[in-house]
Amino acid sequence: MKFVWPLAMSLLLFILFAPATAEAQGKAISLDNPSFEDMPRHSMTPRYWSNCGSPDESPPDIQPELTFQVSKPAYAGATYLGMVVRDNDTWEAVGQLLSEPLQLGDCYSFSIKLARSLSYYSVSREKNVPANYIKPVKLRIWGGFGTCDKRELLDESPLVSNPDWKEFEFKFEPGASYTHIVLEAFYQTPSLFPYNGNLLLDDASMIEPLPCSQEIAEGPQDPEPTNQPLASVTPRSPDPVVTRVVTEPKNTPTNNQEASSTSLAGVKRSEMTAGKTITLDDIQFEADSSRIIPASLPALEELRNFLANNSDVIIEVGGHTNGWADARYAETLSTARAKSVADYLVRKGIPRSRVRYKGYGKEVPIDTNETAAGRKRNQRVEIKILDVR
Template sequence: MYKLFFAVAVLFSTVCSGVFAQDSLIYLQNPSFEDVPQANHLPKGWVNCNGDAALAPDIQPSGDFGVTTPAQHGKTYMAMVVRDNETWEKISQKLSKPLKGGKCYEFKIFLARSEKYIGQSEAKGGQANYGTPAKLRIYGGFSACDRQFLLAETNLIVHFRWLEYNFRFEPTDDYTHITFEAFYKTPNLFPYNGNLLLDNASPITPITEDCEEKPEVAKVEQPKKDSVVNPVVTTPPPAPIQPPVAEAKVVLNPNFSALKTEDLSKGQTFRMSSINFAVNDTIINRASYPQLDDLVKFLTNNPGVLIEIGGHTNGLCEDNFCNRLSQRRAAAVGNYLISKGVVQERLVMKGYGKTQPVSAVKNDPKNQRVDVKILEL
């Protein structure tokens, strides 16, 4: 009788542990992107994040645009492009249950590139091949298409056959939605036409191991022809750049709401080092909101103050790319303040690119920052 009870207990424990393990998984709807092959259409379960339905990704292989790569799993897969007019495609959906902030997860998906993807150039007109490699970015957010936090990012997908990519990521909040985005080589001076193929995504699995590993291709090597068509380019080590700018009248991480007009002087600069963005993008990380809200409170309490919002980048990108990115980031901060009720006329948004470093090392995080300067009292 005791042996029977013990056997039943072991069986119950095994079954329950398997159930609990399954319950811990986070599932995607239609992870293999199965549907009727057609251009400018999304498979069931996915949302178009591109605004215009005519610019939606494609269910392939439909034969449209010359794409004939067979699916890795099932019959169809998702194909997304980046365009030479600086637009790119994104898809999104709600997760079966939220990610947990501070917890480590593992995720896998098969990726490839189509050698041919014939369409129209949005910037120049005429026929173009969208065959240039693109990369995959994965975001967590709180609604469809919300790119709140960059969970993971691949290198450029240069290979033409399907390879499985493994990711480990640690969200900073309890994100309810996931967004997949095709994106350019970064940093990149000019946008270009490229494509990215996605298939057979796994459930998102919580793990207890180290979460610092970078995405890697699993089990298979890239074909030799890809290494010839797309040679690997290594980045040289960081080198010293121009001398850093003087740090006069700079206040680090101020408590804005405690400041009064009599504490200020024209030209005084406040460095908001806790304002962070997604990599090579203008998306403000959610962790930056408290300091921005503190700035809103200060501006509300001091209606006569006019400020400049200065965006600054590190020194790793080309001049034009740095200038454009810093200007867009400054505008993103300004738009956040305006959305909270600050009058636009009190704000000047300016991008300085990499022209005003505070460190002589190109990739020093201190160089990538947002400064607030007092223009008028």
């Protein structure tokens, strides 16, 4: 009998604390109609899903449906969702209310079956001729506070080129307690020109809570969402290349050291006055991210050397995007990229008091956004001289 009391206490403690532990790990979140079941038809979203695509274009399609010659059998059930991207810079998306909000600070896993149809015939919007929308695209997953509110890009797939169904897995850590999800077909990035492509979706899983791994917890230096509500928007990703200005040629290590003291990106030290703006060379980032790619290190080191050799100069790092992005998204991304450059300089020994940063979004273009070349010029990093003591 002496063992009965410890055993009873253990059972009591388990009963008392097990529910709280399960609650702390979060709830699984379900989607309504996760396999997109409905009557096959074009230009109509499946039940419980709302059209979140370009407003001047038709909605996605319930496939398989003969209008576009898509005949692939469903992975689960009888039907699936077909979405396209178009050569007139429009694309399709669907959204819905989640059964439970995503929780700030929690991490989640999600999977869905994706494929590409080898035939998806429609009309080219640019040329007004028959076209096969066959090029691979990717799936982007957004969190937001309204049916089509794309507040934060939670995760995205690689290009989906497989003609057979394949399971794609996603992990995300939301920056807010989002109530809605948007599934969006999108172009390959970087992509200078829109094109015709398709994406098939079926058998979405529940959104399951999981322990936050180190990779998710630390995360990249990507744009952070705000907690202020936004109108429903459909942002276009800016091109990942930020700058295109030719660096001043260097001949020898001695010339490198000498030039880093007297000029920056071709601008002489004697020409630098308060308000002077200098466009940097070759600072590039990963697509939709503020991660600086390794090819940018020479330009960053040139800037660091100049500041180290000119301790009287105070600068602002300014980030700019092209005009394809939604205004809030562009401001957030440009700020995150400017901060990445500023943080690099501080890590390399430049006092924080001499390096400030600001994101200007798409508000200060230097060229047209109607051409690829113009968009490249607009998406840039600039240095503004704030003071020369």
